[in-house]
Amino acid sequence: MTAPTDTRLRTQAEIAARVKALESMLIEKGVMTTEAVDRLAEIYENEVGPQLGASVVARAWTDPDFKKRLIANATAACAEMGISGLQGEEMIVLENTDTVHNAIVCTLCSCYPWPVLGLPPNWYKMPAYRSRMVREPRKVLAEDFGYVLPDSVEIRVWDSSSELRYWVLPKRPEGTEGLSETELAALVTRDSMIGVGPAGAR
Amino acid sequence: MNGVFDLGGTDGLGPVVTLDNEPVFRADWEKPAFAMFASCFRAGFFGVDAFRHGIEKMDPAEYLLSNYYEHWVHTVEHYGEKAGVIDLEELERRTQHFLANPDEPLPQRSDPDLLAFVDAAVKHGADARRESEKVAQFKVGDLVHGAIQRGGVVGRGHRRTERRRLLRRVGALPRPGTLTRRPDQSEGPST
Numbered sequence A: 001m002t003a004p005t006d007t008r009l010r011t012q013a014e015i016a017a018r019v020k021a022l023e024s025m026l027i028e029k030g031v032m033t034t035e036a037v038d039r040l041a042e043i044y045e046n047e048v049g050p051q052l053g054a055s056v057v058a059r060a061w062t063d064p065d066f067k068k069r070l071i072a073n074a075t076a077a078c079a080e081m082g083i084s085g086l087q088g089e090e091m092i093v094l095e096n097t098d099t100v101h102n103a104i105v106c107t108l109c110s111c112y113p114w115p116v117l118g119l120p121p122n123w124y125k126m127p128a129y130r131s132r133m134v135r136e137p138r139k140v141l142a143e144d145f146g147y148v149l150p151d152s153v154e155i156r157v158w159d160s161s162s163e164l165r166y167w168v169l170p171k172r173p174e175g176t177e178g179l180s181e182t183e184l185a186a187l188v189t190r191d192s193m194i195g196v197g198p199a200g201a202r
Numbered sequence B: 001m002n003g004v005f006d007l008g009g010t011d012g013l014g015p016v017v018t019l020d021n022e023p024v025f026r027a028d029w030e031k032p033a034f035a036m037f038a039s040c041f042r043a044g045f046f047g048v049d050a051f052r053h054g055i056e057k058m059d060p061a062e063y064l065l066s067n068y069y070e071h072w073v074h075t076v077e078h079y080g081e082k083a084g085v086i087d088l089e090e091l092e093r094r095t096q097h098f099l100a101n102p103d104e105p106l107p108q109r110s111d112p113d114l115l116a117f118v119d120a121a122v123k124h125g126a127d128a129r130r131e132s133e134k135v136a137q138f139k140v141g142d143l144v145h146g147a148i149q150r151g152g153v154v155g156r157g158h159r160r161t162e163r164r165r166l167l168r169r170v171g172a173l174p175r176p177g178t179l180t181r182r183p184d185q186s187e188g189p190s191t
Helices: A012-028 A034-047 A050-062 A064-072 A074-080 A127-132 A137-145 A181-185 A190-194 B030-042 B048-056 B060-065 B068-082 B088-100 B112-124
Strands: A091-095 A100-105 A154-159 A165-169
Touching: A012 A034, A012 B030, A012 B068, A012 B088, A034 B030, A034 B112, A050 A064, A050 A165, A050 A181, A050 A190, A064 A074, A064 A091, A064 A165, A074 A091, A091 A100, A091 A154, A100 A165, A127 A137, A137 A154, A165 A190, B030 B048, B030 B068, B030 B112, B048 B068, B068 B088
Parallel strands: A091 A165, A100 A154
Antiparallel strands: none
8 A cells, every 4th residue: 555655654574673673772782671571561461451440430330439539539549449550640530420421532642541441542542533532522422433422411522641641430321220349340341431432332 | 842743633634443352462563662661761761751752753744654653663763872772773784684584583681670660660650740839820610722831731732723611720740851760760760
């Protein structure tokens, strides 16, 4: 495929070779190791991901005092559950209600609350979402994510920075009164905590 | 810096393309590219703001069209050269070598301190909040528009021309550059 620019883009093989070359130099200079690469990949593939945010949401749905603390200081409330760290040193949770729906974006790059959601999906980091979500969020939610919100619901879009990461406390789905915290957590999707889908969908 | 990366409100960039069950890393090379952020931060190449600034200096067309983690590779090369660690001619020579010999193994080295740093950084991060004596210029509910301060809660591209109501004040966060870490610090990220 020809790109609409004279700028030369690398093939996957060329990128892989470039990264390997850079990695080999950084290893020799004492900056990195392959075991550190494996460890970081292991953490974000298997340990830190949206299941952590989901457990926080389920706690907030079942424990009104915890929810108050979460809204007042998300960083501290998450730390109560042992959830903290890199790229989430300062977090703010935004509560969805019958009248207000929140969604997050990073227009400048890719800021995202890693400790509760893991690494962002590719679309979150790509130009289309970053450019349009702040201009026409209702349309993006409906057309790109199939998530239609009534006109009566105000949509607020929060632009994260590297120092401050927002994320969303979705509405608890109807008819879930009897469910346990664990069962509720299973209903909380990554997209519902970004604000591009409802909890309980899937 | 005012550049193509400041995408908020830009029209014409097409639909959002989502993928069900997308893996965390979409190719093997994305793993070392990702790990370079924490490793090179520890080595004093950059702080978080400098890291992003290195990305912002990319060729604008390449920025828009390339894979996300290629952005990280660009900034690591940029600051690696500045730090005197990466010689770009040598990097190019090795790139050609690995292109011809993709299965050649990487040099092996063990560094328990780096592994400990990785786990500590993931768990504890580096808080950016600062005490400030500045008096807030706006209160919640005020109408505000751009040109207040780059990278803050207000002032990004999509707010250059549009007035928006201030919904929340979050206090003082650092100016770019204040998160830079000195190479002589060995334990954990500085704050």
